[in-house]
Amino acid sequence: MNHADPLKKEVALKKNLFVLAAFFSLAAFVMLFFDGHIWILVKRLVPEPPNRTLLFISNRGLYIFYLIFAGLLVHALVQKREDLKNLCIAWVKAEVIFGFAAVRVMKIIFGRARPPVGFDFSFFSLHDRHNSFPSGHAADAFVSGVFLFYLLRDSKYRFAPLLYALLMALLRVLVYEHHPSDVTMGMAVGIWGASLMLFRERPERPRA
Numbered sequence: 001m002n003h004a005d006p007l008k009k010e011v012a013l014k015k016n017l018f019v020l021a022a023f024f025s026l027a028a029f030v031m032l033f034f035d036g037h038i039w040i041l042v043k044r045l046v047p048e049p050p051n052r053t054l055l056f057i058s059n060r061g062l063y064i065f066y067l068i069f070a071g072l073l074v075h076a077l078v079q080k081r082e083d084l085k086n087l088c089i090a091w092v093k094a095e096v097i098f099g100f101a102a103v104r105v106m107k108i109i110f111g112r113a114r115p116p117v118g119f120d121f122s123f124f125s126l127h128d129r130h131n132s133f134p135s136g137h138a139a140d141a142f143v144s145g146v147f148l149f150y151l152l153r154d155s156k157y158r159f160a161p162l163l164y165a166l167l168m169a170l171l172r173v174l175v176y177e178h179h180p181s182d183v184t185m186g187m188a189v190g191i192w193g194a195s196l197m198l199f200r201e202r203p204e205r206p207r208a
Contacts, residue, residue, distance in 0.1 A: 013153065014199050017146065021191040028134070028185035035119055035179045042173055042180075050175040058171035062137060064164070065144035090197050091147045098193025099140040103186065107131040115176050135178045135186030138169035142190025150198055165190070 031038070046054070069091055076084035111125030112133035122130045145165030152158040169187055172178040178186075 013150070014195065017191060017195040017198075021188050021195060024184055024188035024191065028181045028188055031181035031184055035181050038180045039115065046174050046176075048176070054171060055175045058137070058168070058175045058177065061164075061168050061171070062140055062144075065141065065148075065161075068148065069144070087147070087151065091144070091194075094143045094147070094193045094197035095140065097197070098189055099136070099143045102193065103134055103136045103139050103189060106134055106185075106189070107136075112179070112182065115179055119179065132178055133182045133185060134189055135169065135172050135182045137172050138165075138178075138183045138186025139190040139193070141165035141168040142187050143194045146191055146194035147198070150194075 069088055072084060073088040075081070076088060108124060108126060108131070110133045111122035111127075111130040113120050113122070113130050114132045117129045121133075125131070142162075142165045145161040148161035149158055152161070166187075169183045172183050172186075173180055
């Protein structure tokens with residue numbers, strides 16, 4: 001096997017992730033103009049009040065990602081797997097910096113109203129009703145989804161974490177917590193954050 005192949009795959013993956021992040025970033029700003037129309041369709045699909053089951057899954061679904069990475073970290077420590085431990089540490093950094101801090105700063109800067117309140121922006125607002133853009137749940141989900149995709153990228157199940165992250169993001173709209181553009185930007189932030197951390201920290205790719 002050509003030793004250059006893994007490097008080429010790494011470069012290709014990096015490029016694809018950044019292209020995907022840029023696409024969702026642009027899509028989020030375009031969707032700002034169509035949120036109202038999309039919201040009408042959502043309300044027809046999911047009448048008020050939001051389904052309790054969907055609300056529970058939306059609020060607690062991210063715990064599955066947390067449990068997976070907690071399990072991976074324990075496994076890494078027990079088996080003395082430095083490669084896997086470093087990947088988990090990089091995930092924690094990405095979650096703190098992008099899934100939490102960056103999202104919170106953006107929420108304050110944009111001050112966007114939650115769906116029950118409206119569509120307006122009250123820039124530099126600290127009010128809970130105006131912290132909708134971007135979605136923290138979506139950012140959080142895609143940080144984890146991209147990291148697990150990276151870990152499983154040679155597996156036939158590699159897209160499963162991304163599909164689950166997408167489900168978590170879409171549920172935020174269906175339970176009336178976010179506008180579609182909020183979720184799309186959250187997805188972009190998560191992909192940017194995971195990609196930057198993966199290729200900045202460059203944790204050794206864990207072996208199977």
